[in-house]
Amino acid sequence: MGAVDTVVDMGAAITMASGFYHAFEQDGLNQPIVATIGDSTFYHSGTAGLINAVYNGARFILVILDNLITAMTGMQPTPGIGIRADGSRGKSIPLERVVKGCGIDFIETIDPYDTKAMTAVLKKATKYVESPDGGIAVIIARHPCVIAYRGEAVSNPIPVIITDDCTECNFCLDRFECPALYHDEALGRTTINQALCVQCGVCLQVCPKGAIVRNAERGMRNAE
Ligand code: SF4
Ligand code: SF4
Structure with missing residues (x-):
């Protein structure tokens, strides 16, 4: 790390x-x-x-x-x-x-x-x-x-996505280091491995560009 x-x-x-x-x-x-x-x-x-x-x-x-x-x-x-x-x-x-x-x-x-x-x-x-x-x-x-x-660790799951505001500054990858965040070589952009993401929402606090946001669509679907 x-x-x-x-x-x-x-x-x-x-x-x-x-x-x-x-x-x-x-x-x-x-x-x-x-x-x-x-x-x-x-x-x-x-x-x-x-x-x-x-x-x-x-x-x-x-x-x-x-x-x-x-x-x-x-x-x-x-x-x-x-x-x-x-x-x-x-x-x-x-x-x-x-x-x-x-x-x-x-x-x-x-x-x-x-x-x-x-x-x-x-x-x-x-x-x-x-x-x-x-x-x-x-x-x-x-x-x-x-x-x-x-259930205790993530009592309020928050689905997150990375928007086009991402400037690929690598701050989240180099300094925050959640295992679910990675640079997708094929897409050429920073993204989230949803299989690893536990929806803790902590990354919402770390992106200096505000590019990591709640996924309202998935959140609504989860609430159904
Ligand atoms: S999501 Fe934010 S912190 Fe991560 S690479 Fe993109 S702009 Fe940088
Ligand atoms: S919500 Fe939590 S587990 Fe998912 S990418 Fe953000 S920090 Fe990582």
Whole structure:
């Protein structure tokens, strides 16, 4: 993905961010650092690195991508939802409490499908990280997995299309990167793979030309 500069292994984001911070600081550089980690990976191998980073005075933004499931390895439940792998109930251990227990003072939970709100929280976190009393800012970006919890994740399906206002600037392809958006070589234009599109409507917020719009015709048909 274009948004990610380094990938090593599950859980490495936090320790790498911590190392980057100290290396930049040693050289007198004020370089913004953003680490991302999945919710399951954070429970699995993120906490030790975060405690170490807090204890040693690192400063960066950590975004925990919380889809309420271990999607990558087979849809196992996470400790946050309080259901064990065999379906029985267990004690829920909320991410917010774990993060607070690691010594973090800045914790914000946000639905990343609201891109304006997400951007605002990132700016707020940046200010905190750079403030005299700042440290590590943790953002919990929570939205249910669209595969495991489709009805909850997309409670109001919004069919979308790309209009002729599209200038083929590639912003949505390079910077937003929804798997359903692609450049159709045969048509010579950016388009939407309707088989992959889950109709979440998030892309309506990202096109700078306003070329991604609701498909009113399909929306009406769906409403029948
Ligand atoms: S849909 Fe919008 S963002 Fe995507 S290529 Fe076209 S103009 Fe650019
Ligand atoms: S509606 Fe959602 S899934 Fe469909 S193209 Fe837009 S962002 Fe992707």
